Amino acid sequence: MKRRRTIYEGKAKILYEGPEPGTLIQYFKDDTTAFDAKKRAVIEGKGVLNNRISEYLMTQLNAIGIPTHFVRRLNMREQLIKEVEIIPLEVVVRNVAAGSLSTRLGIEEGQPLPRSIIEYYYKSDQLHDPWVSEEHITAFGWASPQDLDDVVNLTIRINDFLSGLFLGAGIKLVDFKIEFGRLWENDYMRIVLADEISPDSCRLWDLQTNEKLDKDRFRRDLGGVAEAYSEVARRLGILPESTPPSGGGPVLVK
Numbered sequence: 001m002k003r004r005r006t007i008y009e010g011k012a013k014i015l016y017e018g019p020e021p022g023t024l025i026q027y028f029k030d031d032t033t034a035f036d037a038k039k040r041a042v043i044e045g046k047g048v049l050n051n052r053i054s055e056y057l058m059t060q061l062n063a064i065g066i067p068t069h070f071v072r073r074l075n076m077r078e079q080l081i082k083e084v085e086i087i088p089l090e091v092v093v094r095n096v097a098a099g100s101l102s103t104r105l106g107i108e109e110g111q112p113l114p115r116s117i118i119e120y121y122y123k124s125d126q127l128h129d130p131w132v133s134e135e136h137i138t139a140f141g142w143a144s145p146q147d148l149d150d151v152v153n154l155t156i157r158i159n160d161f162l163s164g165l166f167l168g169a170g171i172k173l174v175d176f177k178i179e180f181g182r183l184w185e186n187d188y189m190r191i192v193l194a195d196e197i198s199p200d201s202c203r204l205w206d207l208q209t210n211e212k213l214d215k216d217r218f219r220r221d222l223g224g225v226a227e228a229y230s231e232v233a234r235r236l237g238i239l240p241e242s243t244p245p246s247g248g249g250p251v252l253v254k
């Protein structure tokens with residue numbers, strides 16, 4: 001078998017050379033990290049679930065006209081994506097106070113925000129992804145004012161759509177992180193949604209009980225990480241209803 005060329009290896013995913021120019025294969029690992037990878041674990045089945053959940057969310061977003069890098073899922077852990085030039089920003093959207101917003105500004109976790117808030121973090125492990133403003137982004141050329149305009153417009157639509165989609169599944173979309181890339185088609189460039197959207201990159205709380213169904217279960221040592229991720233998949237209709245939400249062991253998906 002031909003050995004595939006690794007283009008990039010991150011903490012939770014690997015990008016391999018794709019079958020044709022302009023494509024890549026995105027592989028979802030079970031590796032889980034938090035706090036700049038100071039905390040690490042392998043959560044069995046997590047990569048499989050995130051591959052499916054991200055496929056589902058990207059496909060739904062595509063259907064309402066949000067351009068994404070996603071092409072199709074290839075197998076349990078891999079999806080075919082378009083190669084994009086990643087904008088080095090983590091775009092965070094918050095609907096309810098939690099995490100670093102609560103710590104930084106002293107707002108109690110769970111408090112609904114007066115309106116949705118968009119924040120930017122500069123993607124740099126070495127600098128611990130510092131919080132930055134539009135001023136920094138445009139001054140240092142990480143994105144142009146036009147790029148940022150597109151990013152904000154897409155982000156608002158993504159938040160509105162995903163908030164409704166999760167609400168329908170009995171889940172509160174507290175906050176999430178997304179990334180964008182530049183997709184070049186001849187001389188024409190478009191900003192598209194890239195990376196992944198999964199319980200690794202979102203805060204998802206049960207609507208009734210506020211139970212955490214996301215990576216905070218790992219960050220805060222709450223246990224039941226894979227079970228929570230499969231519960232999200234089940235509620236989105238990705239896993240068959242009969243799949244038990246807990247029970248350990250590898251998770252079988254369609």
Ligand code: TMP
Nearest residue numbers: 098099100101175176177200201202203
């Ligand atoms: P925060 O409250 O820690 O700033 O996180 C905000 C959101 O961004 C939350 O849904 C988790 C997500 N996130 C990532 O996807 N990657 C990261 O490295 C961090 C710090 C947060």
Ligand code: ASP
Nearest residue numbers: 011033034035036037038
């Ligand atoms: N993914 C980040 C890390 O490895 C942080 C996080 O999601 O909490 O450190």
